[in-house]
Amino acid sequence: MADRVYIFDTTLRDGEQAPGYSMNLEEKMKMARTLELLGVDIIEAGFAISSPGDFESVRAIASVVENATVASLARALRKDIDAAWNAVKEAKKPRIHLFLATSDIHLEYKLKLTREAALERVRENVSYARSLCDDIEFSLEDATRTDLDYMCQVVQTAIECGATTINLPDTVGYAIPQEIMNMVTYVRKNVKDIDKAVISMHCHNDLGLAVANTISGIQAGARQVECTLCGIGERAGNAALEEIAMLLRTRHDVLPYETGINTKEISRSARLLSSTTGVKIFPSKAIVGANAFAHESGIHQHGMMANSRTYEIMTPESVGVSQTSLVLGKHSGQHAFSRKLAELGYTVTKEEEDRLFAEFKKTCDRKKNISDKDIVALVESTEESNAQIWSLESFVVNSGNHMDSTACICLKKDGKTYKDVAIGTGPVYASLRAVEKIIKHPFSLDDYQLQAVTERKDALGEVLVKVSDATGTYRGRGVSTDVIEASILSTLAAVNKMLTESESPMAKGRSASQMSFENDMLLGHTDKAGL
DSSP: OOEEOEEEEOTTTTGGGSTTOOOOHHHHHHHHHHHHHHTOSEEEEEOGGGOHHHHHHHHHHHHHOSSSEEEEEEESSHHHHHHHHHHHTTSSSEEEEEEEEOSHHHIIIIIOOOHHHHHHHHHHHHHHHHHHOSOEEEEEETGGGSOHHHHHHHHHHHHHTTOSEEEOOBTTSOOOHHHHHHHHHHHHHHOTTGGGSEEEEEBBOTTSOHHHHHHHHHHHTOOEEEEBGGGOOSTTOBOBHHHHHHHHHHTTTTOOEEOOOOGGGHHHHHHHHHHHHTOOOOTTOTTTSTTTTOOOSHHHHHHHHHOGGGTOSSOGGGGTOOOOOOOBOTTOOHHHHHHHHHHTTOOOOHHHHHHHHHHHHHHHHHOSOBOHHHHHHHHHHHGGGTTOSSEEEEEEEEEETTEEEEEEEEEEETTEEEEEEEEESSHHHHHHHHHHHHHTOOOEEEEEEEEESSOSTTOOEEEEEEEEETTEEEEEEEEESSHHHHHHHHHHHHHHHHHHHHTSHHHHTSOTTTTOOOTTHHHHHHGGGTO
């Protein structure tokens, strides 16, 4: 029988620390549910001591996760351990994950500790953590640059004090696979109580070897791997969950290990991460990139028509990429549309389906060919409109290369329509200024991204925005064949979230000065781009 490898996902902790990947509480909760549906064994929900927001998100995730273990990171300090425990203690399966650097360079320059003092800190804090929680993971930060004999001392001490998982991370992505193999083998051979703990690998991708090093660790005896969706994380990122899962599945002949990952949820999980963070997946990204199952070369196409295994070592369906002959267009009925949603893995209510079908029909009037990407984009963009205070009724934009742009926007709220006009240096800017004038709630446009969802001249355009006010930062997503409309829709999606938050009791308690923003902040963010 194949050995079981446990998947420890740190998308919400290490992954979220990467620039551009921060998430709010609602987004983290949605991602945590998705990770559980994907089948990960342990969800590292955050670093509880780092901020009140992180503490609350860890605690909230711990309260809703049903099957996976929920972990919080903590330094080998009592205050960190207390915060981690208080955040995860309501989880059905809580874990405290504490760490301490063990390499000489970290001990000398960062911690200012001797080896003996560090060993005592391990003894004291692992024991304290174990007094609170039965599931304790201890990580030797910068393990791959740690003296092997000293490493074994630390590991033995941690296990004696109650650690049930020992993580040997390649913190700076320095090691090569053979070194990982040697390290894990040495620890297994020289730590007498190593069988009382699970060995874990956490490899960074600074030299592009994170997945290779992780696999090497498994082959040497590690039975937990720490990874993130799409490999996101600090610097060059972490080992990618989807690559590890599909490696173990596709090369089961030489890697006879099992995981609990439902691989058919991989593609959908990666899309959610991308739409949540606003960071596009690179087209050539293994497993989940847009080109992962695309074939343009004539030779490749000929081989694929003869037998797909000539150029595909795994099926698209195995990772949740639909390969169906069902074609949708303006003559399609709602039954066919409903079937397509099911094939793409979406479960929606009748009300949501009706709304999606109406949006689908509008798209059909603008596009001749509707692809799966178009349907996915429609579903994910309409999810943005759940808290809909303002909706778009109509817009007219006048623009040219020798004139300021003018936008006339008509919005609807509570069955009433509101209209205003604004002038700006570009059509998008003018439209957003008109929206701001109508809603009478100033906001700052912090980020604007425009990309094509599909190909050809009638492609859907996807706009991702970040707006902020005194209550925080909010993301919005809009999809349309018209980029101006997509820009307005994305802004309204973000604004609706912002206004919902501003109506909360906490926001109402803020002073007027805290809620005051300069109207021309929007100009400062967009004028240079000529939007």
